[in-house]
Amino acid sequence: MRIARVIEYFLPHVGGMERHAFALTQEQIKLGHHVDLFIGFGDENLLPDTCKIFLQFLPMYSKIRRFWFNVWAYRQIQKRHRANSYDIIHLHGDFIEAYFGGKLSKKLGIPAVITIHAGLNKRLLKPKNAEYFKNIGKIICVSDEIAEDLKSIGISENKFVIISSGVYISDFRGVDKNKIATLRYQYSKPIIISVGVLRINKGFEYLIEAFKHIKKAFDSVTLLIIGDGPEKGVLQKKARDLSSVYFLGRQEHDKVIEYLCASDIFVLASISTVNDREGIPTSIMEAMAAGLPVVATKVGGNPQLVEDSKNGFLVNSGNSLELAKL
Numbered sequence: 001m002r003i004a005r006v007i008e009y010f011l012p013h014v015g016g017m018e019r020h021a022f023a024l025t026q027e028q029i030k031l032g033h034h035v036d037l038f039i040g041f042g043d044e045n046l047l048p049d050t051c052k053i054f055l056q057f058l059p060m061y062s063k064i065r066r067f068w069f070n071v072w073a074y075r076q077i078q079k080r081h082r083a084n085s086y087d088i089i090h091l092h093g094d095f096i097e098a099y100f101g102g103k104l105s106k107k108l109g110i111p112a113v114i115t116i117h118a119g120l121n122k123r124l125l126k127p128k129n130a131e132y133f134k135n136i137g138k139i140i141c142v143s144d145e146i147a148e149d150l151k152s153i154g155i156s157e158n159k160f161v162i163i164s165s166g167v168y169i170s171d172f173r174g175v176d177k178n179k180i181a182t183l184r185y186q187y188s189k190p191i192i193i194s195v196g197v198l199r200i201n202k203g204f205e206y207l208i209e210a211f212k213h214i215k216k217a218f219d220s221v222t223l224l225i226i227g228d229g230p231e232k233g234v235l236q237k238k239a240r241d242l243s244s245v246y247f248l249g250r251q252e253h254d255k256v257i258e259y260l261c262a263s264d265i266f267v268l269a270s271i272s273t274v275n276d277r278e279g280i281p282t283s284i285m286e287a288m289a290a291g292l293p294v295v296a297t298k299v300g301g302n303p304q305l306v307e308d309s310k311n312g313f314l315v316n317s318g319n320s321l322e323l324a325k326l
Contacts, residue, residue, distance in 0.1 A: 119149065194266065
């Protein structure tokens with residue numbers, strides 16, 4: 001089968017959607033399928049040569065890049081389909097990708113599926129906007145909440161399926177203990193870590209505010225933040241007067257695993273905004289795979305992964321004091 005995969009951000013950009021698409025592509029290649037990736041950011045050399053990656057670089061995090069990326073992907077797939085036809089289009093996104101991918105599916109006469117990785121924009125959750133998905137053959141939701149969003153605008157349950165993301169447990173076996181010890185030696189303990197795209201809905205501002213309170217009780221504590229994103233400058237400014245807060249930026253996945261294994265606790269302080277909500281966070285699954293206790297907020301798919309006081313702790317979102325107490 002020849003698959004055209006459309007995803008705006010790809011590894012090494014830190015994010016659950018990126019990890020999901022990478023793992024899925026790897027497994028499809030192992031099964032003998034041919035996959036072409038159409039991306040707006042990422043490393044073109046992460047996958048075997050049999051997988052072609054087409055890159056259209058646009059300014060990072062600009063407001064119009066997503067629209068232009070989808071226009072570009074539409075044209076690229078159409079052009080390459082004429083030379084060597086695809087059997088299916090797999091989109092990763094939501095309304096915008098469904099609109100362009102659906103039109104392309106109808107034009108080329110091949111099916112399109114879409115995986116929705118995060119909560120849908122509440123401004124667009126209206127029955128009339130169900131039309132965006134009319135030409136999509138199947139909608140894959142990573143969480144129950146996303147499925148409920150789709151039902152709320154009148155999309156038939158027959159059209160979607162709930163399939164969570166996952167992680168390779170094997171990646172966490174045999175991690176070099178010397179590298180872990182070296183990392184732990186560099187930082188004061190306990191080490192708190194958070195991983196994710198630095199955008200508003202990840203709640204990093206609340207984590208940093210909570211860390212101010214934690215510092216009063218544990219002067220030697222460290223906070224590690226892995227990821228990049230549009231809020232990086234704002235967050236760095238917020239943490240400017242705090243010692244022991246380290247913004248580590250984008251990291252290779254092996255290094256992310258090492259940092260997780262070297263840390264003492266994982267925190268995901270996500271909030272729900274009108275246009276950006278959690279799906280099923282890969283970062284929580286990876287923290288659990290590393291054996292870390294998890295503190296997360298009660299938003300999106302977090303409660304599907306964390307059972308309060310059993311395999312972690314859940315707190316209300318947007319509450320730095322409550323976050324700090326745990």
